[in-house]
Amino acid sequence: MRDVAPWREPVPAPGTMGEPRARGRFGEYGGRYAPESLVEACREVDEAFREARADPGFRGALAELLALHAGRPTPLTPARRLSQELGVRLYLKREDLTHTGSHKINNVLGQALLAARMGRRRLIAETGAGQHGVATATAAALLGLEATVFMGERDIERQALNVFRMRMLGAEVVPVTTGSRTLKDATSEAMRHWVGVTGESHYCVGSVIGPDPYPWMVREFQRVIGDEARGQCAAELRTGVPDHVVACVGGGSNAAGTFAGFADTTARFVGVEAEGGAGAARGRLGVLHGCRSLFLQDDDGQIVEGRSIAAGLDYPGVGPEHAHLRDLGRARYVTVTDEEAVGAAVRLARTEGIVPALESAHALAWVIRAVGGGDLPAGSTVLMTLSGRGDKDVSTLKELL
Ligand SMILES: *Cc1c(COP(=O)(O)O)cnc(C)c1O
Numbered sequence: 001m002r003d004v005a006p007w008r009e010p011v012p013a014p015g016t017m018g019e020p021r022a023r024g025r026f027g028e029y030g031g032r033y034a035p036e037s038l039v040e041a042c043r044e045v046d047e048a049f050r051e052a053r054a055d056p057g058f059r060g061a062l063a064e065l066l067a068l069h070a071g072r073p074t075p076l077t078p079a080r081r082l083s084q085e086l087g088v089r090l091y092l093k094r095e096d097l098t099h100t101g102s103h104k105i106n107n108v109l110g111q112a113l114l115a116a117r118m119g120r121r122r123l124i125a126e127t128g129a130g131q132h133g134v135a136t137a138t139a140a141a142l143l144g145l146e147a148t149v150f151m152g153e154r155d156i157e158r159q160a161l162n163v164f165r166m167r168m169l170g171a172e173v174v175p176v177t178t179g180s181r182t183l184k185d186a187t188s189e190a191m192r193h194w195v196g197v198t199g200e201s202h203y204c205v206g207s208v209i210g211p212d213p214y215p216w217m218v219r220e221f222q223r224v225i226g227d228e229a230r231g232q233c234a235a236e237l238r239t240g241v242p243d244h245v246v247a248c249v250g251g252g253s254n255a256a257g258t259f260a261g262f263a264d265t266t267a268r269f270v271g272v273e274a275e276g277g278a279g280a281a282r283g284r285l286g287v288l289h290g291c292r293s294l295f296l297q298d299d300d301g302q303i304v305e306g307r308s309i310a311a312g313l314d315y316p317g318v319g320p321e322h323a324h325l326r327d328l329g330r331a332r333y334v335t336v337t338d339e340e341a342v343g344a345a346v347r348l349a350r351t352e353g354i355v356p357a358l359e360s361a362h363a364l365a366w367v368i369r370a371v372g373g374g375d376l377p378a379g380s381t382v383l384m385t386l387s388g389r390g391d392k393d394v395s396t397l398k399e400l401l
Contacts, residue, residue, distance in 0.1 A: 017263035024212020029320030041198035076232035102388030110221035112139035115202035128183030129311030130162025132206030137171035147171035207251025208319030211290030226261020269331035274308030279318030280333035309338035310358035340365035357388035
């Protein structure tokens, strides 16, 4: 429960959340640490992405998919009863209302469309709880692509429903039996598999991690959250900009997409990590899955497995741009416990009629704690991204409540 990162005055930040510097650098983080054949594949993805984002045809096609298939724009909901109880003005950006139930669909539709444009016929993905796998299988079906999803054997046992969903959507789910048989190993396995098939398959990374260009490409595909929210705040708030912008952080994609919409404002950014997956708050410099960033490590520099009640938050590291934003003091990273998150989920359900994903509940738990502790002065306006809906977590909650 320590708030580790320094808390400086926010910098209205030219130079942050734009394009990374050469070779995908965010300060000392990022880069492209991969075998030669993947370096070439990443170069191709980078080139295709730069072309695509400059092409009105691509942007129009993606906007149409996001509107007609994913249900964008999502609402900005004032949390009226909870705001009154807390003494702040809390607004929720409702990614839980997207098709498939979380923000992951924004990124996946972008990458699937890019893969089709590059002439790839198959998507490769890794998944932990199965949310990114389901989103990938969904986008593949929609665009007539194949999908191969790598998933740790332990996660396959724990997430039977999502495994069935992926198969129902026509995806192949490949069990990963190496290491701890969870997300970290599934990611390694997916990258290994990609080496042999880069010409026909696109590796669809699920968060702002991995080798360049993935961290900033995924952030750009998630920017739609922040851009929409910015416009909605302009209409809702007297100042047009909230005092605080808050989101949960696993790898950091929903937070990065949200922050990006407010990068040029004085809004204070808060990224909320799980106590057991606090890459930004407690990680150390290292290289994993193709990029240099902050990772949980033991004294020998071995990566430590993350652990959280929210499967989407137990990645043992954080995206390189978050590490950089932390160093700049532009964003602050805090942690909350499983118990705090569960409490926040129940409170949101009972005050606003919304059952959030346990990941999203972490962000709310910080808001609730910060109000009590004086970090959020009375009357502050807070924009919080509600990254997903809680249906996937009801069996976990049922055992606790
Ligand atoms: C995957 C997931 C997250 C964590 O991923 P980020 O890349 O940090 O956004 C958060 N919330 C939900 C609902 C998720 O499915």
